[in-house]
Amino acid sequence: MEITSGERPVGKVRIGGIVLLVTSWAAGTELPAGPGRELLIRACTGCHKAEEFAAYRHTRDEYRSIVKRMGDRGAQASAKELDQIADFLANNFLKVEDPSKVNVNRATAKELETRLELTAKEAEAIVSYREQHGDFRALGDLYVIYGVDGRKIQAAKDKISF
Numbered sequence: 693m694e695i696t697s698g699e700r701p702v703g704k705v706r707i708g709g710i711v712l713l714v715t716s717w718a719a720g721t722e723l724p725a726g727p728g729r730e731l732l733i734r735a736c737t738g739c740h741k742a743e744e745f746a747a748y749r750h751t752r753d754e755y756r757s758i759v760k761r762m763g764d765r766g767a768q769a770s771a772k773e774l775d776q777i778a779d780f781l782a783n784n785f786l787k788v789e790d791p792s793k794v795n796v797n798r799a800t801a802k803e804l805e806t807r808l809e810l811t812a813k814e815a816e817a818i819v820s821y822r823e824q825h826g827d828f829r830a831l832g833d834l835y836v837i838y839g840v841d842g843r844k845i846q847a848a849k850d851k852i853s854f
């Protein structure tokens with residue numbers, strides 16, 4: 693049997709090969725073409741469904757740190773391959789940052805201080821809480837930080853993103 697890519701025959705494979713090929717194609721139908729796509733299907737669909745990935749929105753840096761974590765969890769890919777996977781995800785499913793907002797998971801203490809009208813101490817408390825507990829997911833996460841005035845967070849809520 694002949695496998696074609698567009699008009700061009702790309703190879704002849706035995707029936708066993710076709711089954712494999714079709715399975716990996718079916719697993720990634722929701723994923724656009726691009727470098728890193730096959731690596732993602734190979735290394736990541738053991739634990740995730742391929743269509744899950746299309747729903748994620750992260751920045752490039754976030755994808756880099758996530759795939760690193762997935763490598764630690766057991767994803768079978770070299771560091772270089774993980775980078776390619778992160779780039780594939782960032783190229784296709786990127787979170788676009790709103791420049792009018794302050795991403796409380798990314799901003800430096802100085803940015804938090806000036807843009808959210810906090811004291812230097814409050815800004816530092818946010819950064820050190822983030823370093824200890826991981827990313828904030830919702831506004832409520834900021835209210836529990838000791839030393840940060842909740843009224844200021846409330847006042848700045850429209851300027852905050854995650």
Ligand code: HEC
Binds near residue numbers: 740758761768774777
């Ligand atoms: C051994 C199983 C396993 C493999 C392989 C794996 N993951 Fe995961 N992944 C998980 C688990 C468990 C979680 C939830 C816990 C976490 O976020 O660490 C997760 C969470 C995620 C998240 C959500 C993170 C967030 O903060 O929203 C993304 C995105 C992700 N994985 C991508 C990948 C990619 C890309 C690969 C391939 C390089 C991959 N995973 C391979 C188990 C796995």
